[in-house]
Amino acid sequence: MNILVGAPNANFDIEKMEQKMVTHPGLTKEKLFFANQSISKADLKSIDILIGYDQKLLSAMLSDPDSNLKWIQSLSVGIDYYPLAEIKNRGVRLATVKGIHSEPIAETVTGMILNQFRNLSMITNLNRWEKPTNPFKILPNKTAVIYGTGAIGSRVAEILKVLNVNTIGINHSGHQAKFFDQTFTMDAVNDQIKNAEIIINSLPLMPATNKFFNQPYFEQFTRQPLFINVGRGGSVVTEDLINALNQHQLGGASLDVIDPEPFPSDSPLWKMDNVFISPHIASLFDQYGDQALDIFSKNLREYEYDGALLVNEVNLNR
The missing domain is CATH 3.40.50.720 (NAD(P)-binding Rossmann-like Domain)
Structure with a gap:
């Protein structure tokens, strides 16, 4: 050969x-x-x-x-x-x-959550002995909605269960999956999802997921959740994400994938204290x-x- x-x-x-x-x-x-x-x-x-x-x-x-x-x-x-x-x-x-990606990506997602909840990047960027004004959060009894219940999403859910997080899985059929307390279909809209504190996208890009995370999607949330994207950049409408952050529909975002890539240096996302961006490296080990x-x-x-x-x-x- x-x-x-x-x-x-x-x-x-x-x-x-x-x-x-x-x-x-x-x-x-x-x-x-x-x-x-x-x-x-x-x-x-x-x-x-x-x-x-x-x-x-x-x-x-x-x-x-x-x-x-x-x-x-x-x-x-x-x-x-x-x-x-x-x-x-x-x-x-x-x-x-x-x-082979499930472990490094799941560990990256866990780090992203702790980084935002414990204000780690904000403390680093202060460069002085001063407490950030943002509240410090802990994970027990928080709810995470994970889009994609395959190898990556399941490993994320497994880790979060150890940290006493309530896990909701989203997949195309709504079938049950290990490490998830509940599962729903892609088009599900209910209080469990609306009240989540963490939203994680680990879905592949396909017609059903293209531009799925858009303005109507972000408008449904009540608790200003942290939005994490380790799936595909094309599943998120970037301008709608920026607007959701500016309008405080989201409490923050951690993005390993984004549309377009490479991401332009003049985007306002780079200057937001509650946004973390990494250059599509979550799967590397x-x-x-x-x-x-x-x-x-x-x-x-x-x-x-x-x-x-x-x-x-x-x-x-x-």
């Missing part, structure tokens, strides 16, 4: 991934190519598998009728940045690394590459044996 490794984002260290791959015991028989190196047209045609993402090289492969591309191993859970229609039309398969390669290796072994992708294959027909 010929494998091409692309960089899915600016945070991706492709040279470090190369070091891991050339010594990985499950990849000793494969011929490896890397997007930061020179690749001939003949080599590009020969690629069987793309790991990660490179817009230019992927477009070239999908538009070439002689391309040998068979499947793509995403290095993320979100796949909205891939040309999914073209991938489907070419009969190329797609798998993700779903599952020191063993990311190792765990992603382990998933890929399992898929590769099975694919070479009987053509199956056992771990996290995406259903492109939905």
Whole structure:
């Protein structure tokens, strides 16, 4: 198998991934190519598998009728940045690394909540021995509404339950999920949601979630909740978020994803004391590459044996 490794984002260290791959015991028989190196047209045609993402090289492969591309191993859970229609039309398969993000993102969310409730950033920014004017809050008996009850949302809920937080899960069907006291559908509007102190978005971007968090959504809350987004920036109308903060419909926001990215430096969000912004890094951790390669290796072994992708294959027909 010929494998091409692309960089899915600016945070991706492709040279470090190369070091891991050339010594990985499950990849000793494969011929490896890397997007930061020179690749001939003949080599590009020969690629069987793309790991990660490179817009230019992927477009070239999908538009070439002689391309040998068979499947793509995403290095993320979100796949909205891939040309999914073209991938489907070419009969190329797609798998993700779903599952490895739940711990780092859940820990980031917990840190975001404690940062806001305990005024940690505000204290740091004062640069003097002075108590912030904002009230200090504790977590027991607070209510958190978590949009998305999959691996990430469930791990967030599990941690919050240890801290005696009431957890409400939101998913498409309203089905019950572990670590959630209650679950509701996406269109649910009730007092339990309206009175929540914490709102967390961990949903992927799809038609049903695009611009879901907008002015009518923010207007429903009664307790000025903290809004956290570790899902996708496109699920939130940024101007409506700014207005909700200015009108005190929200008590604060912690945003690891935002629309657009990179986020412009002249946005008023940067100057708000009750807003924390990080550059789409909540999922990163020191063993990311190792765990992603382990998933890929399992898929590769099975694919070479009987053509199956056992771990996290995406259903492109939905």
